[in-house]
Amino acid sequence: MAIVKTFGISVVIPAYARHEALLEAIESVVTATPQQVEIVVVDDCSPHIDLASLLPRQNACGVTVRAYRLPRNCGPQSARNLGVRRARFSHVSFLDSDDRFTAEKVDCLLQYLQQNACDIVYHPVDTATNINAINARWYGGRLARMPFKYLLSALNPTYTPCLTVRRDLGLGVPRMRYCEDYAYLLNIAARAKSVAYLDQPMTTLSRAPGSTGGLSSALVKMRINEFRAKKVMLRHWRHYGVSCLLVSIAFGCLRIASDLVKLRYFRR
DSSP states (O other): OOOEEEEEEEEEEEEEEHHHHHHHHHTTTOOGGGGEEEEEEEEOOOOOOOOOOOHHOOOOEEEEEEEEEESSOOOHHHHHHHHHHOOEEEEEOOOTTTEEEEHHHHHHHHHHHSSOOOOOEOOOOOOOHHHHHHHHHHHSHHHGGGOHHHHHHHHHOOOOGEEEEEEEOOOOOTOOSSSHHHHHHHHHTTSSSEEEEEOOOOEEOOOOOOOOOOOOHHHHHHHHHHHHHHHHHHHTTHHHHHHHHHHHHHHHHHHHHHHHHHGGGGGO
């Protein structure tokens, strides 16, 4: 029998070194009701530093900060999985150590989740991206009537720091270094009964998606792991069905074809 968690939001932050950036991320979690919010930091075995000893027990808003450490470096999804397991509240929001929440985000989500029984909530980032544009077209047109699973089959419609989920939906695929966020979303969406898109930018990313320096800049590995992530759909074939699998394969192939036409695999 599932354990019913107290209503609130646990903000899970996977971390690897970057102590100063992590402190700024922690302080970006702002709320008027700190008793309904916590921050769970999971250190992915940072070398030569004990992050837990350098973190405050509360941030400036009075939000409790708890820290854990993985015994070996396993990647961001393993860190997030541990954070989800240790979360004390009913919902989990994700934040990366070099990204930031806007000041109104947490209270906006708390209010929305109190008024709406929703399993997955996501929103755009505060800079113009292709993902923002795709969501605006999907939810602003006739496609909004289609089940979320079709949008998800075509692509990952969100960035992890823009995602809030019901804690008990499940975990992601551990040790994936690329597209681990997509595999996670495919897994939990199969169990979700309701998905909401709030058209309000509430997260600031430290670097543009796909820019040099991030994991998403390794394009070939990204494309390979997109298909690896799609294997999750086979576990939940009753939910996704043949139509979603065909959509997923078609869009995956289209992205590869587009990369080839644009010579993206040959850039340094």
